[in-house]
Amino acid sequence: MIEAVKGGVPDKTLVKGWMTDYGLFQGLTHSQRDSVVGAFEDFVASHRRIRLMTDNDVYHVYGELYAALYGAENRVWASAASKLLWCLYPRQTVIYDDYVHSTIVVLQSIDRNLAGFPRVGIAPRVYTKSDIELASKFYVNFQCIVKKLCAVHKPTLRQLRRRYQEQYPYDIRVIDKLLWMISNPNRSW
Structure with missing residues (x-):
């Protein structure tokens, strides 16, 4: 795609x-x-x-x-x-998901790197076109938080990429997927 x-x-x-x-x-x-x-x-x-x-x-x-x-x-x-x-924009965009959202809600309480961000809270429901502004503001905050986590863990991602000769180019998606896996109750480890 x-x-x-x-x-x-x-x-x-x-x-x-x-x-x-x-x-x-x-x-x-x-x-x-x-x-x-x-x-x-x-x-x-x-x-x-x-x-x-x-x-x-x-x-x-x-x-x-x-x-x-x-x-x-x-x-x-x-x-x-x-x-x-x-x-x-696969290098710059975070995929929103309820599981990732749940993980971020918890991480904001325990990770000092996320202390400066507004709390993600509950995702706004869109009932009218005017609600799209709220959804966009919510999404930007959500994305900034995941990008911060990506930046914090970039050295680890580089190290793992070298060790395993991984070619997948989208670090933001790797972090996003890890956050998704943390909250997904159907995920078997």
């Missing part, structure tokens, strides 16, 4: 399959799914890539993508917007 969006508007079948695999279409009909995929395709076609996104850029781009998805189907798109944004 990352490679597909690099080349412009990705194939509808690829996007639909990818979103299905990530569980982003639960409860949606085929026509609703097509509408959401179309909204993402339109977003990709009109979006001008930003080389190095600032937190302010993330706020706006996440909000625009969320609004596009919300315009196609009125529901909560916090996780989907972050996952699709990750496809566009």
Whole structure:
């Protein structure tokens, strides 16, 4: 999917399959799914890539993508917007997930590195388009916290990458996945 969006508007079948695999279409009909995929395709076609996104850029781009998805189907798109944004910016984007959120809530209480961030609290529910601003603000704080954890543990990631000759280039996704694994009750160690 990352490679597909690099080349412009990705194939509808690829996007639909990818979103299905990530569980982003639960409860949606085929026509609703097509509408959401179309909204993402339109977003990709009109979006001008930003080389190095600032937190302010993330706020706006996440909000625009969320609004596009919300315009196609009125529901909560916090996780989907972050996952699709990750496809566009895999080195800079954190995937939002309830499990990662739960981990961060706990870590904010015990990790000094996270003391300066506003508490993540409860993710806002989006009932109207105006709520997308709150969701975007929440997401930026969430992302900043995960990025901080990534920066703190970057030396360890480099060391492990050298030791195991790992080529996966997205450190932010590695940290995100580890946070996800910590809170996932279905994860077997």
